[in-house]
Each structure stands twice: as structure tokens, then as C-alpha cells.
Amino acid sequence: MSVDPAHDLLHGAPPDADTLAHALAPALRDSCRGCLGDIRWFRAAWQRGGAATGLADWSESGRVTPVLIKMPLGPAEHRWTQALSRAGDRALPTPRVLASGTTLGHIDLCWVVMERLPGGPLSQRLTAQGLEDMLAAAADFYHAAARVRPIDLPPPQHDWPRLIHRAREAVRQSGLPDVHRWRDALRRLEHVLPDTLARWNARRVCVWCHGDLHPGNALHRPATPDLDARCVLIDLALVHAGHWVEDAVYLERLYWGKPEMLHGVKPVTVLGRLIRDRDHAAGIAHGQGLADDDYGALADIRRALAAGVVPLDLDNEGHQKYTHAALDVLEKVLPRLPH
DSSP: OOSOHHHHHHHSSOOOHHHHHHHHHHHHHHHTTTOBOOOEEEOOTTOOTTOEEEEEEEEETTEEEEEEEEEEEOHHHHHHHHHHHTSOOTTOSSOOEEEEEEEETTEEEEEEEEEOOSSOOGGGGOOHHHHHHHHHHHHHHHHHHHHHSOOOSOOOOOOHHHHHHHHHHHHHHHOOTTHHHHHHHHHHHHHHHHHHHHHHHTSOOOEEEOSSOSGGGEEEEOOOSSSOOEEEEOOOTTOEEEOTHHHHHHHHHHTTTOGGGGTTOOHHHHHHHHHHHHHHHTTOOTTTSSOOTTHHHHHHHHHHHHHHTGGGGHHHHOOHHHHHHHHHHHHHHGGGSOO
């Protein structure tokens, strides 16, 4: 019989997250030098796959800090979560990490212990101020991420011509009430796609995008002796190189079907202003920072591409109000696209 139950779990039948977490808890406490107290594991409604989350207290130098444990993490999320916690700024745009590692016992597995913030994500009580706070955290995230790692990777590539062509084919079988409008809009999008993609592919790759910017991934941190009160961003698994309008349009499109939930906040406009203000405060000359004069045109391109592929995912995005709103967006921006 093995003396390492975690090893048996990982090399036998695939374990569920809770079983694996309990098996690895002793090794986790050993790795935390005795600072980690009793762990209360739980599964959040938003969690998928084999991840587990635990709550505990961290005791060190006479100070007790509530913490959150996540394991296993993907390598990218682990790397960014840990690196940004060491950015050396009182206004950290992500939670502070107290311990982390890439192994537990003899198991290769990424884990992290980070500060646990009171209250829930901003999505639980979304307000205009909360949205602006989240966008401010995103603007600070871009500067902090660039300090810990230069933009040294290309952005993710998508075969947009193939995707838009598939969307046209999907519309024919979709049963959408606006099928004729969809077919016309996608035909027009295909017609301007070469020039539109040439402009999109020529955009500046100037930030590490968060990749999943929404109020469920934002929390408020109260002031502490070493950190300022502010909004922070979590869940960094989708960080990638790109342009900041990708994050802004991603947030915007989540509410195409329920625009009232944005409380009048325009993500692209607000984030553009915040980035420009930060460039100015840092003494960065116009045109040399993250602010672009033509970010509105880039946002229109991203809106068109995001709206154009909605018919490919009707199982997840097929709510009639949302698909109708996506079509309205596509028809609105089509005349403004490069052609």
C-alpha cells in the first residue's frame, strides 16, 4: 500500500478536486512553513474542471491574515498571479500572494495562497462606480504587467475569414428571427474583411490584456498598512499580448443584451480616458504611451468581429435579446469599417 495517497490519486483514476485537495493539504501546510491554519475547502458555482479553493488563516509575525488557496492552477495563471504580487507597488492591481509553488510533496502542481478580501465580486452589486473602479484596475494592471514582463509574445491568432464564413453558414440553419438581416450583415462584413483585418493586424501590441475582464473577476480591497484601498483583478489564466480595446470590448459585449447593467458607463471611452490620464501623470509624451488617437476605430473592428461570430455559439449566446443586440451592433459599425 502506498504511503503517498496524493501520488496514488494522480497516477490512478482521475481524482475530483475536493479529494485531491484534502490529500495534498498536509504537503501544502509543510510548504507554508507552519503559517497556514486549518483549511476549509469548497467548490464555487463558477469553478470548472479540477480546481479546488480553500479558506484559511495565515499567521506570521503576530499578524493573522485571511487567505484564499487555489490549486491546481495553470502555469500562466500561476506565473502572472505570483509576478504581479511582487510588483512593489502600494496600489497592487491584483491580490497579494503570501506563498506559492509549482510542486507539493513529489507532485508537479501549481498552487497559490493569496490574501482573502472581504465581500464578494463586484458582480454581486454592480454599480457605475464599481465598473469605473474595475476599469481603473485594468489600466493599472497594464502598467504593472509591463513592468514585470515586456510584451514579448505575439497576440493570439484567429482565422477570422473562416469564422465569419462559418457564421454565414450557421445562420442558414439557425432559425434566427432576423435571418435575412444576419445574412446581409455577414455578407457585407466578408466584403470589407480584407481591409478591416489589415488594419486590425497592424494595431499596436502594447499591453498584456487581462483576457477575462468582467465584474465577477473584480474585488475591492480595503486599505491595509502596506497596501492602498482599491479594486483588484483576479483569475489571470487568459492573460495575453494585445491592445487594451480587446478587454474593453469584451466587457462591453457581455452586456449587449442588457445595456442598462452598465449604468451608462462606456467601457472603451472610460478605459481610454484612464489610460490617457496615466500616461500624462507619468510624463509620457502623446503617442508614446498606451493611449491611441484611433482607438475608437480599433474598437469598432473588434465589435464587428465579436458580433460576426455570435451565430457560431448560439448554445451559449443564443438568448434572443443578446443575438438581436449583437446584430444591431454589427449593422451600426459596418459603415465605419475600413474598406
